[in-house]
Each structure stands twice: as structure tokens, then as C-alpha cells.
Amino acid sequence: MADVTKITNGSLIGAEMVNGTNVYNMAGEKLGEVDDLMLDKKSGRVIYAVMSFGGFLGMGEKQHPLPWSALTYDEGKQGFVVNLDRQKLEQAPTLDDYENFEWTPDFGRTVDRYYGAPTYW
Amino acid sequence: MADVTKITNGSLIGAEMVNGTNVYNMAGEKLGEVDDLMLDKKSGRVIYAVMSFGGFLGMGEKQHPLPWSALTYDEGKQGFVVNLDRQKLEQAPTLDDYENFEWTPDFGRTVDRYYGAPTYW
Numbered sequence: 001m002a003d004v005t006k007i008t009n010g011s012l013i014g015a016e017m018v019n020g021t022n023v024y025n026m027a028g029e030k031l032g033e034v035d036d037l038m039l040d041k042k043s044g045r046v047i048y049a050v051m052s053f054g055g056f057l058g059m060g061e062k063q064h065p066l067p068w069s070a071l072t073y074d075e076g077k078q079g080f081v082v083n084l085d086r087q088k089l090e091q092a093p094t095l096d097d098y099e100n101f102e103w104t105p106d107f108g109r110t111v112d113r114y115y116g117a118p119t120y121w
Numbered sequence: 122m123a124d125v126t127k128i129t130n131g132s133l134i135g136a137e138m139v140n141g142t143n144v145y146n147m148a149g150e151k152l153g154e155v156d157d158l159m160l161d162k163k164s165g166r167v168i169y170a171v172m173s174f175g176g177f178l179g180m181g182e183k184q185h186p187l188p189w190s191a192l193t194y195d196e197g198k199q200g201f202v203v204n205l206d207r208q209k210l211e212q213a214p215t216l217d218d219y220e221n222f223e224w225t226p227d228f229g230r231t232v233d234r235y236y237g238a239p240t241y242w
Contacts, residue, residue, distance in 0.1 A: 036135045
């Protein structure tokens with residue numbers, strides 16, 4: 001695989017460039033950063049951003065899927081903003097052991113409900 | 122950033138997992154592999170896959186944007202199939218010097234026209 005594409009031009013952005021983007025709450029506190037995007041295979045639409053939160057050097061870190069519709073990109077901050085306080089995030093659904101994570105429609109609905117997002121499932 | 126998410130469950134797939142996926146033509150020849158995905162910032166929809174083609178250890182390699190709609194995922198091959206022969210690919214629009222590539226609507230329309238895909242622009 002070649003070097004990562006770093007393009008952002010006008011209305012387009014490379015997925016590799018989205019990864020690592022900071023996520024802030026409405027108070028401007030950094031909650032975490034985007035680690036990956038979950039796509040619908042058929043439509044190619046991003047359904048969730050996977051955000052890593054807390055921990056140190058990858059240890060003790062939690063992975064949270066956030067519905068894409070709950071994220072707003074803030075050009076000034078160069079990051080995503082989500083209406084979510086730290087406390088709510090601490091209780092949010094996580095992707096435990098996610099190399100082997102079994103993502104069920106029930107889990108998806110739980111995530112969507114938690115963030116009050118229109119459900120994909 | 123934590124380790125890469127490697128989830129694929131049912132209808133969802135991680136963008137990080139799409140990167141590195143092989144791309145084949147209809148004759149089953151490998152043309153290249155996916156390096157990145159270009160998203161529409163607003164809708165979060167994948168518009169192009171950036172494919173690397175040719176070269177050796179990243180040298181002399183070319184980057185081609187392929188309209189997402191021109192790619193079909195083949196479960197058996199575990200890769201994308203595109204109706205495109207090598208010769209046509211060799212003349213296809215490339216992203217030269219793409220760290221600094223200026224992606225214009227005109228370039229986008231040229232790409233879409235080349236592959237006979239409905240245009241995004």
C-alpha cells in the first residue's frame with residue numbers, strides 16, 4: 001500500500017484524513033479522536049465514526065461508535081463537535097475487544113437510541 | 122491514535138479495512154488496491170476510491186480515483202471488481218503529486234465521464 005492519501009479539496013476529504021480528527025463537546029472540551037469510520041457496504045455511506053476516548057498510549061482506551069448524524073464538523077476547530085458531556089460518554093456503548101466484536105442490529109439500535117440519532121437498523 | 126479498527130459485521134465495514142482491498146478487472150486480473158476513500162464532507166458518502174496501480178514498493182506507482190459506483194464488491198474474491206481493462210486504466214486520470222493535488226470540479230467530471238459513472242459534480 002502506498003503512502004496515505006491526504007487530500008482535502010472543497011467538498012471532498014480522504015477517509016485517512018478523517019482518522020485522527022479530534023472530537024469536542026459543546027463546551028469545547030476534547031473528548032477523543034476518530035479512529036475509524038464504519039461504512040454501509042452497499043451504499044458506501046458512513047454510518048458511525050469510531051472514537052477512542054481516555055487511556056494512555058492506547059492502554060485503557062475505550063472505543064465508542066458515534067452515529068455520523070450526531071457529529072458536526074467545525075471548520076474553526078478543525079474537528080467534530082458532538083452534543084455530549086463526558087459523563088454521558090463514560091456510560092456510552094463501547095466496542096469491547098473490538099477485533100472480535102460482534103456487531104448486532106440490537107447493539108446498533110442501542111447506540112442510535114443512546115445518542116438520539118435516527119436508527120440505521 | 123489507537124490500533125486500527127478491523128470490524129466487519131454484516132452490512133457494516135471499517136474504512137480502515139477497505140484500504141488495502143484488491144481491485145480486479147472482469148477477467149479476474151488484479152489491477153491494484155484501494156489506498157483511501159474520498160468522502161463527501163456533508164453527507165458522509167463515499168464518492169471515490171483511490172486506487173494505487175503499478176510501481177514497485179511505492180515507486181513509480183500511480184494513483185487513480187475510481188467512482189464508487191463503478192466498483193462492485195465480490196465476496197468470493199474478497200475484493201472489488203471494476204469493468205476496466207489495463208489499457209484503459211493506463212490512460213485513466215491520475216492524482217499526480219497528490220499531497221498537493223488540486224481537485225477541481227472539472228477534474229471530477231473528467232473522472233466520472235472516463236468511467237461512464239453518474240457525476241457527483
